[in-house]
Amino acid sequence: MQLSDLKQLKIAVVGAGYGGAAAAKALSLLGAHVDVYEQASRIREVGAGIGLRPATMNRFREWGIFDAVARVSSPSDYFEILSADATPIMSESWPGMDDYAERTRTHLIHRGDFIEALLGVLPEGMVTLGHKLEGIEDKGDHAVLAFANGTTAEADLVVGADGIKSVVRKLLFSEKEPVFSGEHAYRAVISLDDAEGMAADDNLRMYIGRGTKIYLLPLRHRGQVSFDITALCPDGTWAPEVTKDDLLATVQGFDERLVALTRGLDMDTVNIRAVYDIDPVDTWHTDSVVLVGDAAHSMLHHQGQGANSAIEDAGALADALRAADTLPEALAAFQATRKPVTDELQRISRAGWSEAGIDDVFPGQKPGSPGHVAAPAVPAAGKE
Structure with a gap:
C-alpha cells in the first residue's frame, strides 16, 4: 500500500498481550493510526x-x-x-x-x-484498558466494535489479538472451543x-x-x-x-x-x-478483520513457539500491508505466509x-x- 494510504489507515487492535502489543508497534511504524483495546483494568502477566x-x-x-x-x-x-x-x-x-x-x-x-517492555515502547495513550469486547460488526470496508462498557469504535482494520478464548474469532471465524x-x-x-x-x-x-x-x-x-x-x-x-x-x-x-x-x-x-x-482455524481474515497470535493459532508450549509466533505474525502483517496494493490483498497474503507455518507448529507441538x-x-x-x-x-x- 502507498505510504499515503497507510497513514490514513485506522487500526483497532483487540488485546494488549504479546501479539497485540507487537502488532501495535509494527503497524504504527507504517504510519497508521493504531488504538489498542484491552479488557483488563491493569496489565499483569x-x-x-x-x-x-x-x-x-x-x-x-x-x-x-x-x-x-x-x-x-x-x-x-x-x-x-x-x-x-x-x-x-x-x-x-x-x-x-x-x-x-x-x-x-x-x-x-x-x-x-517482556510484556512491560513491549507496552513500554508504545506511544502514550495508544492502549486503552477496561474495554471488554462484546460484539463486532463487519461492514466490509470497515468494522465496528462494541464494548461491555457501552462504548463503540470503528476501524478500517481490526486486529484480533485476544488470545485462546478470542471473542473476535468466535464471533466472525470459528466457534470451536479450546482443546484440552x-x-x-x-x-x-x-x-x-x-x-x-x-x-x-x-x-x-x-x-x-x-x-x-x-x-x-x-x-x-x-x-x-x-x-x-x-x-x-x-x-x-x-x-x-x-x-x-x-x-x-x-x-x-x-x-x-x-x-x-x-x-x-x-x-x-x-x-x-x-x-x-485450538484446532487450526481455516480462515483468519475478512476484508477488514484479521486474527493474530493465539487468537489465530494457539498452540501447546512444547515447541516454545507461542509468543514467538505472535511476534512473527505482527511483523508479517506489517510486511504484507506495506507490499500489497489493497487491504484485502494484504490480509490474504498475510494468511498465505503465516498459516502453513503455524499449522505445522500446532501439529508438532501436539506431538510433544x-x-x-x-x-x-x-x-x-x-x-x-x-x-x-x-x-x-x-x-x-x-x-x-
Whole structure:
C-alpha cells in the first residue's frame, strides 16, 4: 500500500498481550493510526520465563526496540534435552543465530518483563484498558466494535489479538472451543541461590521422563530461574487445585536435585493451569478483520513457539500491508505466509516430547550425542 494510504489507515487492535502489543508497534511504524483495546483494568502477566528466538529478536531490531528487550533478558547460546536422571540426550545451538547481518542469540526473559517492555515502547495513550469486547460488526470496508462498557469504535482494520478464548474469532471465524491436552503446567520462579547449582549458565534445559517434562530456564539477569513442570493429568479445569504432594508425584524418579526443587516450592507462588490449544482455524481474515497470535493459532508450549509466533505474525502483517496494493490483498497474503507455518507448529507441538520418541523424530540421535532438535521445517524446539 502507498505510504499515503497507510497513514490514513485506522487500526483497532483487540488485546494488549504479546501479539497485540507487537502488532501495535509494527503497524504504527507504517504510519497508521493504531488504538489498542484491552479488557483488563491493569496489565499483569503471570507465569514464568520464555525464550525469544533469533528471528523474534531480529524483528525487534527492525522495529528499533532490541535494546529495550535485551536490557531485561539474558542471551542464550544453546539448549539441552536430558533424561529424567539428567543423562544428556541432545544439545544444540539455537538455530538462526547467524541468519542476520549481526549475530543474534535467543534471549531468555520473564513473561512480565517482556510484556512491560513491549507496552513500554508504545506511544502514550495508544492502549486503552477496561474495554471488554462484546460484539463486532463487519461492514466490509470497515468494522465496528462494541464494548461491555457501552462504548463503540470503528476501524478500517481490526486486529484480533485476544488470545485462546478470542471473542473476535468466535464471533466472525470459528466457534470451536479450546482443546484440552491432557496435561497441566506448573510454573514458578525461584531464586538462583535455591536452584541446586542447576543453572550455572544462560541455557535452557529440558528433562523428560514418564510423561513429565521439566524445564529449567535461567533468568540470571534477575538472579532467578524459571522452573516449569508439565505433567499428564485428566483434569481439564482451567485453574485446577493442586497440592505439593501432587507435584512431587509427577517428578518421582527424576534427578534428586529436581525433586528437591519441587519439594522447596512455595505453592502460593506456583502458577497452575490446565494446558489447552485450538484446532487450526481455516480462515483468519475478512476484508477488514484479521486474527493474530493465539487468537489465530494457539498452540501447546512444547515447541516454545507461542509468543514467538505472535511476534512473527505482527511483523508479517506489517510486511504484507506495506507490499500489497489493497487491504484485502494484504490480509490474504498475510494468511498465505503465516498459516502453513503455524499449522505445522500446532501439529508438532501436539506431538510433544518423550525420551522414547526422540529417535523416531531424529534418527541416529542417541543419548549423549550432539544433534539437531529442531522440529522439521520449522524453528527449533524449546521453552515458550
